Amino acid sequence: MVININAVKSQAWTDKFKFSRNLIGFDEYLDKALFDSMNGYYLKDTSIKEDFITPSTLNSFYINSLIKFISNFKSENFIEIGIGDGQFSKKYVESSINQDIYLVDLSEKKLSQIKEVINQKNVHFSKKQPKLTKTSFCFLQEVLDCLPVRYFVYRDELVYEKKINLENFKIEEVLTEDDLIINYAWKLKLKSHANTFQFLDFSKQISFLKEVYENIEQGWVLIIDYGYRQKELVQSNQLVDNLLRAYKNHQQIQDFIKFTGDVDITYDLDFDILMESWVNFGGTVAYYGTLAEFLISKTNFLDSSDSLKNRYYLDSRLMGEAFKVTLLKK
Numbered sequence: 001m002v003i004n005i006n007a008v009k010s011q012a013w014t015d016k017f018k019f020s021r022n023l024i025g026f027d028e029y030l031d032k033a034l035f036d037s038m039n040g041y042y043l044k045d046t047s048i049k050e051d052f053i054t055p056s057t058l059n060s061f062y063i064n065s066l067i068k069f070i071s072n073f074k075s076e077n078f079i080e081i082g083i084g085d086g087q088f089s090k091k092y093v094e095s096s097i098n099q100d101i102y103l104v105d106l107s108e109k110k111l112s113q114i115k116e117v118i119n120q121k122n123v124h125f126s127k128k129q130p131k132l133t134k135t136s137f138c139f140l141q142e143v144l145d146c147l148p149v150r151y152f153v154y155r156d157e158l159v160y161e162k163k164i165n166l167e168n169f170k171i172e173e174v175l176t177e178d179d180l181i182i183n184y185a186w187k188l189k190l191k192s193h194a195n196t197f198q199f200l201d202f203s204k205q206i207s208f209l210k211e212v213y214e215n216i217e218q219g220w221v222l223i224i225d226y227g228y229r230q231k232e233l234v235q236s237n238q239l240v241d242n243l244l245r246a247y248k249n250h251q252q253i254q255d256f257i258k259f260t261g262d263v264d265i266t267y268d269l270d271f272d273i274l275m276e277s278w279v280n281f282g283g284t285v286a287y288y289g290t291l292a293e294f295l296i297s298k299t300n301f302l303d304s305s306d307s308l309k310n311r312y313y314l315d316s317r318l319m320g321e322a323f324k325v326t327l328l329k330k
């Protein structure tokens with residue numbers, strides 16, 4: 001990763017965030033950059049103008065197709081975690097009857113903006129996942145790809161954690177002795193046969209999913225997010241210098257550290273580890289595929305006549321393959 005030292009210093013972004021020490025892991029960096037209560041990208045109290053495009057922000061036909069798909073499950077509760085600007089939630093609430101709907105987001109600001117336009121007794125808002133009885137359908141789109149992650153590199157049979165030195169703004173690699181990380185690196189190596197590769201640690205995603213599993217009595221969880229199976233993930237990671245991507249005004253920003261707090265930061269997930277973890281908790285995997293495959297085979301998306309907009313969702317160079325879909329069952 002290239003850091004433009006002068007730009008970073010002149011920005012004085014580190015003063016804003018009050019890091020606990022001089023050598024910080026990427027998990028601490030992302031935790032501040034995205035979730036600091038005063039200055040973090042998602043939580044700061046400025047008017048919300050999204051810098052990212054998610055499948056829901058482009059096309060209402062996509063949202064309607066998903067709602068139709070979800071309604072087939074006839075669950076008693078619907079829960080969306082990480083509602084963002086609420087494009088999906090608003091349409092879902094309009095279309096749903098006889099269901100308790102739970103809208104969850106860490107951001108008070110986002111929740112209160114949605115509360116202003118949704119005023120129905122069956123809709124509940126919270127910052128934390130509620131514990132639900134009966135049958136629930138839970139929807140998570142582009143939420144798992146913004147949880148803070150640690151960043152590693154596997155080289156010559158050793159695993160190093162990448163850290164940011166806040167004294168000289170250089171990236172340092174620190175040998176790790178964390179057995180869980182080393183085992184994960186070996187798994188990726190065995191699947192990909194690569195000798196050197198970068199990877200992220202998805203333990204926060206696993207804990208998050210465990211909470212989802214424990215909070216529903218029974219039902220389904222639909223995850224739509226950037227990511228790959230493990231072998232493809234290592235191959236894809238080898239094509240880029242930096243596994244983290246940042247967006248501002250819908251443009252990808254390369255040297256993003258100087259914009260810390262003002263950019264959305266994301267990355268590709270390991271869908272194998274998400275699905276394996278769910279099975280380890282006791283659940284089953286009902287579906288996995290690319291967004292394009294999912295929309296074609298499981299929804300009425302192709303009935304839409306807007307072929308230009310549909311291209312975004314179906315073209316493998318656009319969202320069609322970059323996004324993956326899994327349906328998990330408890």
Ligand SMILES: C[S@@+](CC[C@H](N)C(=O)[O-])C[C@H]1O[C@@H](n2cnc3c(N)ncnc32)[C@H](O)[C@@H]1O
Binds near residue numbers: 081085105107140
């Ligand atoms: C990239 S936006 C996606 C919004 C929406 N799901 C969509 O697809 O358009 C991520 C959202 O997840 C929320 N978020 C991040 N971490 C969360 C967590 N641990 N619990 C609840 N919401 C979270 C953020 O505040 C933000 O609104």
